[in-house]
Amino acid sequence: xxxxxxxxxxxxxxxxxxxxxxxxxxxxxxxxxxxxxxxxxxxxxxxxxxxxxxxxxxxxxxxxxxxxxxxxxxxxxxxxxxxxxxxxxxxxxxxxxxxxxxxxxxxxxxxxxxxxxxxxxxxxxxxxxxxxxxxxxxxxxxxxxxxxxxxxxxxxxxxxxxxx
Amino acid sequence: xxxxxxxxxxxxxxxxxxxxxxxxxxxxxxxxxxxxxxxxxxxxxxxxxxxxxxxxxxxxxxxxxxxxxxxxxxxxxxxxxxxxxxxxxxxxxxxxxxxxxxxxxxxxxxxxxxxxxxxxxxxxxxxxxxxxxxxxxxxxxxxxxxxxxxxxxxxxxxxxxxxxxxxxxxxxxxxxxxxxxxxxxxxxxxxxxxxxxxxxxxxxxxxxxxxxxxxxxxxxxxxxxxxxxxxxxxxxxxxxxxxxxxxxxxxxxxxxxxxxxxxxxxxxxxxxxxxxxx
Numbered sequence: 001x002x003x004x005x006x007x008x009x010x011x012x013x014x015x016x017x018x019x020x021x022x023x024x025x026x027x028x029x030x031x032x033x034x035x036x037x038x039x040x041x042x043x044x045x046x047x048x049x050x051x052x053x054x055x056x057x058x059x060x061x062x063x064x065x066x067x068x069x070x071x072x073x074x075x076x077x078x079x080x081x082x083x084x085x086x087x088x089x090x091x092x093x094x095x096x097x098x099x100x101x102x103x104x105x106x107x108x109x110x111x112x113x114x115x116x117x118x119x120x121x122x123x124x125x126x127x128x129x130x131x132x133x134x135x136x137x138x139x140x141x142x143x144x145x146x147x148x149x150x151x152x153x154x155x156x157x158x159x160x161x162x163x164x
Numbered sequence: 165x166x167x168x169x170x171x172x173x174x175x176x177x178x179x180x181x182x183x184x185x186x187x188x189x190x191x192x193x194x195x196x197x198x199x200x201x202x203x204x205x206x207x208x209x210x211x212x213x214x215x216x217x218x219x220x221x222x223x224x225x226x227x228x229x230x231x232x233x234x235x236x237x238x239x240x241x242x243x244x245x246x247x248x249x250x251x252x253x254x255x256x257x258x259x260x261x262x263x264x265x266x267x268x269x270x271x272x273x274x275x276x277x278x279x280x281x282x283x284x285x286x287x288x289x290x291x292x293x294x295x296x297x298x299x300x301x302x303x304x305x306x307x308x309x310x311x312x313x314x315x316x317x318x319x320x321x322x323x324x325x326x327x328x329x330x331x332x333x334x335x336x337x338x339x340x341x342x343x344x345x346x347x348x349x350x351x352x353x354x355x356x357x358x359x360x361x362x363x364x365x366x367x368x369x370x371x372x373x374x375x376x377x378x379x380x381x382x383x384x385x386x387x388x389x390x391x392x393x394x395x396x397x398x399x400x401x402x403x404x405x406x407x408x409x410x411x412x413x414x415x416x417x418x419x420x421x422x423x424x425x426x427x428x429x430x431x432x433x434x435x436x437x438x439x440x441x442x
Contacts, residue, residue: 048177056184061211063191063203065218070199071191078184082177117192 007042011058014038030136032144035062036110039077040084040103040148048085055081069121076113080106096152100145107141108133257417260308264419268306270382271422273297275305277415278322287330287353288313293420294321302380304421310386310409311335311374312418323420328387329353329412336378337387339364340371348372348387348406356388356408359401368392372406379426 014034022031039058043051055077062073084106115129172179191202207215265272275297279290293299295318303315305325313327326333328348335348337358342365346358360366370390376383388408396403 049180052177052180052184056188057210059188060206061214064206064211069192070194070203071188075185075188075192078181078188082181085177117188120189121192 007038007054010038010041011035027139027143030139030143032147033107033140034144036077036080036107037103037144037148039080040106041151043081043084044088044099044102046085047088048082051081051085051088052078053081055079069117072114072117072121075117076110079113080110083109096149096157099152100149103148104141104145107144108137111137111141257308261417261419264306264308268419268421273299273420273422275323275418275420277418287333288316288324288326289415290322290324291418291420292322294319294323296320297420298422299323299420300424302425303423304381304385305418306385306421307410307415307418309411310388311381312410312412312415314380315420325418327412327415328356328408328410334378335381335387336375337372338375338377338383339366340373341366345375345377346404356406357394357403358406359396359398360404361400362402364402366390366404382421382423 014037018031018034022034025031035058039051039055042054056074059073059075059077060071062068062077063070066073084102087102111133115132119126119129191199194202261274265274273293275291275293277289278292281288291305299315299318301315301318305312305314311328313325313330313333315323316326317324328335329350331350331353333350336345337348338345344360344364344366346360348356348358350356358372368390372387372390374381374383374385374387386409388406390404391407392405394403394405
């Protein structure tokens with residue numbers, strides 16, 4: 001129960017920061033996506049099943065309260081959930097650098113699915129979406145990965161451990 | 165049957181993803197009307213607590229914004245109201261002054277009180293009319309309801325007025341009813357009295373006017389009403405206490421009566437006699 005509250009609080013904080021102060025650290029028009037970062041942490045910690053359902057619900061919430069196609073974010077985030085969950089800490093122990101690479105890949109998958117859904121729904125041409133992937137997704141994935149890398153390295157090398 | 169459940173349980177990640185992906189694709193592929201229906205259904209069921217919190221937070225935010233707006237509006241309206249009240253009061257004062265101008269058959273110079281003597285009991289005020297307005301010393305000054313004092317010092321643009329409140333001020337007055345003359349005095353600037361002989365027929369509520377005998381004030385200007393009597397220290401007199409018509413605490417607009425003291429011609433003659441004697 002305590003964990004549910006912790007993760008709920010974490011997602012709420014991520015949403016709150018995403019809508020407020022994250023814009024203060026933007027580079028050009030690129031801002032890190034904290035919601036995906038928190039979803040990545042959750043899936044990495046608790047596995048694919050939880051990652052899928054939480055990603056689906058979070059995505060669905062974003063779809064309801066943002067001008068996107070209903071189900072677009074839900075599909076993208078549940079895909080991120082299953083992808084990251086496959087490499088979760090229970091299955092394998094990944095080092096921080098690999099986690100950063102996985103997060104980068106998660107962003108690419110997220111946006112690819114997101115734009116794929118758009119393509120499916122509206123029948124846009126592929127070229128503008130590919131351009132969007134290159135111009136926006138890559139820098140955003142890089143920035144978010146770099147942002148999350150700080151936490152990974154802190155978690156691995158600097159987090160104090162208490163032994164009794 | 166049981167093996168199916170076991171198969172699903174062992175591949176729950178894959179089944180979960182298939183389930184969510186199918187749901188997502190169903191939502192994506194549905195038309196706008198259907199999507200709106202789904203969104204509405206989700207908003208009032210699964211996401212109701214979140215929606216409620218969101219609407220509450222926006223409501224609270226709106227309340228704060230509205231509160232802020234109302235506060236600034238109240239401040240602006242209060243300022244506007246006080247300005248309107250001030251203008252209404254000034255309008256009333258000016259109407260009264262206009263009545264005075266029409267009532268008194270004198271050459272009146274309107275003036276505004278610009279300075280009061282900085283003491284609890286101010287005995288003189290400064291008005292914004294001076295020598296260049298034709299004002300000279302010893303000209304009578306009246307308020308909207310009666311006599312206020314006299315000019316004692318004149319500068320080009322301003323004049324100092326000694327009020328009836330000044331203990332050194334003496335004003336020749338008379339009773340309106342029987343024309344009995346007396347001197348209006350004050351010892352403390354709060355109580356005004358006139359000494360009359362005990363046999364003089366006067367009563368509470370009688371009006372006191374200027375007598376015109378002092379040489380400064382013309383006769384017939386309102387001064388006040390008798391509010392009571394007391395014995396004087398000199399047993400040959402009684403004191404009639406006067407309630408002045410003019411509220412000295414709220415004196416703002418006055419008129420100077422452009423009248424030269426009637427004894428000035430006499431004084432010139434006296435001075436010339438003295439000069440001849442020298």
